Amino acid sequence: MKKENISDAVIRRLPRYYRRLTDLYHRGIVRISSHSLGEELNITASQIRQDFSCFGEFGQQGYGYNVEELRAEIGHILGVDHNHHLIMIGVGNLGHALLLNFPFSQTGFTVDAAFDVSPAVVNTTVNGIPVLSSGELDEFIANHPVDVVVLTVPQSIAQETADHLIGLGVKGFWNFTNIELTSTSPSVQFENIHFADSLLTLSYRILNC
Amino acid sequence: MKKENISDAVIRRLPRYYRRLTDLYHRGIVRISSHSLGEELNITASQIRQDFSCFGEFGQQGYGYNVEELRAEIGHILGVDHNHHLIMIGVGNLGHALLLNFPFSQTGFTVDAAFDVSPAVVNTTVNGIPVLSSGELDEFIANHPVDVVVLTVPQSIAQETADHLIGLGVKGFWNFTNIELTSTSPSVQFENIHFADSLLTLSYRILNC
DNA sequence: TAGATTGTTAATCGATTAACAATC
DNA sequence: TAGATTGTTAATCGATTAACAATC
Numbered sequence: 008m009k010k011e012n013i014s015d016a017v018i019r020r021l022p023r024y025y026r027r028l029t030d031l032y033h034r035g036i037v038r039i040s041s042h043s044l045g046e047e048l049n050i051t052a053s054q055i056r057q058d059f060s061c062f063g064e065f066g067q068q069g070y071g072y073n074v075e076e077l078r079a080e081i082g083h084i085l086g087v088d089h090n091h092h093l094i095m096i097g098v099g100n101l102g103h104a105l106l107l108n109f110p111f112s113q114t115g116f117t118v119d120a121a122f123d124v125s126p127a128v129v130n131t132t133v134n135g136i137p138v139l140s141s142g143e144l145d146e147f148i149a150n151h152p153v154d155v156v157v158l159t160v161p162q163s164i165a166q167e168t169a170d171h172l173i174g175l176g177v178k179g180f181w182n183f184t185n186i187e188l189t190s191t192s193p194s195v196q197f198e199n200i201h202f203a204d205s206l207l208t209l210s211y212r213i214l215n216c
Numbered sequence: 217m218k219k220e221n222i223s224d225a226v227i228r229r230l231p232r233y234y235r236r237l238t239d240l241y242h243r244g245i246v247r248i249s250s251h252s253l254g255e256e257l258n259i260t261a262s263q264i265r266q267d268f269s270c271f272g273e274f275g276q277q278g279y280g281y282n283v284e285e286l287r288a289e290i291g292h293i294l295g296v297d298h299n300h301h302l303i304m305i306g307v308g309n310l311g312h313a314l315l316l317n318f319p320f321s322q323t324g325f326t327v328d329a330a331f332d333v334s335p336a337v338v339n340t341t342v343n344g345i346p347v348l349s350s351g352e353l354d355e356f357i358a359n360h361p362v363d364v365v366v367l368t369v370p371q372s373i374a375q376e377t378a379d380h381l382i383g384l385g386v387k388g389f390w391n392f393t394n395i396e397l398t399s400t401s402p403s404v405q406f407e408n409i410h411f412a413d414s415l416l417t418l419s420y421r422i423l424n425c
Numbered sequence: 426t427a428g429a430t431t432g433t434t435a436a437t438c439g440a441t442t443a444a445c446a447a448t449c
Numbered sequence: 450t451a452g453a454t455t456g457t458t459a460a461t462c463g464a465t466t467a468a469c470a471a472t473c
Contacts, residue, residue, distance in 0.1 A: 068449045108308070155419075207295075275432080431472080438466080
């Protein structure tokens with residue numbers, strides 16, 4: 008299963024394949040060729056076959072790929088069946104929106120708790136998830152190992168919060184603050200949602216493309 | 217100013233340069249070399265100089281770059297001084313969070329209005345921005361030209377909403393729905409925030425890296 | 426002046442695309 | 450069987466890195 012040297016570009020295409028295959032599956036489509044799959048995603052058939060061949064042989068000559076099987080394989084590669092444990096730090100407007108709307112469970116994550124400093128939200132629940140006081144964080148993690156933290160805190164405390172959590176054993180951060188987080192430990196993974204960077208690239212493109 | 221063949225990789229690095237330079241500027245740092253700038257961003261000095269040279273000559277041999285000037289140049293390239301007009305379609309939890317927290321004006325955008333179908337939000341204002349009924353959309357755009365739409369609607373109506381807006385002349389979409397939007401017109405730009413894709417790549421990396 | 430650092434050209438590296446034998 | 454399509458190897462393309470003359 009574990010392959011080395013999978014490039015970031017390949018990894019970022021996997022969720023798109025998974026998304027499209029899920030759609031095809033729900034529409035009752037049984038088989039698909041690399042050519043057809045690529046057409047819908049604007050990816051060449053060659054690249055799709057190269058990408059899949061990093062992980063195994065999922066197709067059949069003359070037939071193509073079975074949609075349900077391929078979806079399951081890619082889902083497994085991405086870890087949707089892994090049940091990661093996740094907590095959220097910072098329950099402001101954005102944190103709230105994610106807790107209410109984001110399908111964590113479909114993505115392989117269980118949200119165990121959320122944390123905030125504001126008395127207005129501490130000891131409430133949001134979509135069934137308890138919001139605890141930040142003071143309870145260390146004890147909580149000691150009793151409930153956490154794989155990933157959703158970081159929806161103010162920018163000013165983002166790096167120090169991350170450092171503290173890394174010390175408690177957290178290995179992954181879904182970072183919604185607009186800074187580049189760093190860690191001395193190479194096994195810690197950061198995935199950034201940089202809203203401003205994203206909108207700026209759109210600004211550039213509507214002016215120049 | 218307008219250069220052809222700027223690769224997507226270059227464009228996506230520009231906001232990171234801009235962000236770092238803004239930080240340096242606020243810290244009162246006057247000059248920086250490509251080497252120092254790269255160290256903080258994990259980008260080689262060579263690549264930084266290559267990137268900048270797509271747009272002009274902003275440095276000085278033996279000295280490096282003036283932080284304030286370089287920040288202004290890159291900001292200008294990205295269009296932060298352009299004052300794009302923007303509206304939001306769909307004022308749910310996520311839309312609300314963006315209206316309340318996202319610094320649109322710092323990014324070169326003016327939010328003129330938001331639209332929704334729910335009587336619970338129509339005719340309210342959020343952070344000073346009027347929320348109008350979706351029925352008023354066509355007339356509004358006829359009177360207030362719109363460059364970019366923030367698409368925070370349910371997935372099921374995303375493509376049809378986009379098609380309608382493209383017909384009304386909208387050229388850019390900041391798409392928060394988890395589907396790939398398409399357009400027959402090549403001048404229409406889509407910038408996607410695919411939350412689920414993002415979290416899935418994190419899932420993959422904590423399992424494999 | 427000497428040291429530092431640019432902008433740019435050339436070299437390298439990696440990712441994408443094309444081609445094709447294997448085979449369902 | 451004949452047609453279709455895979456997985457993989459080879460060719461191409463583009464992006465990154467290295468090198469260096471120019472010069473502040």
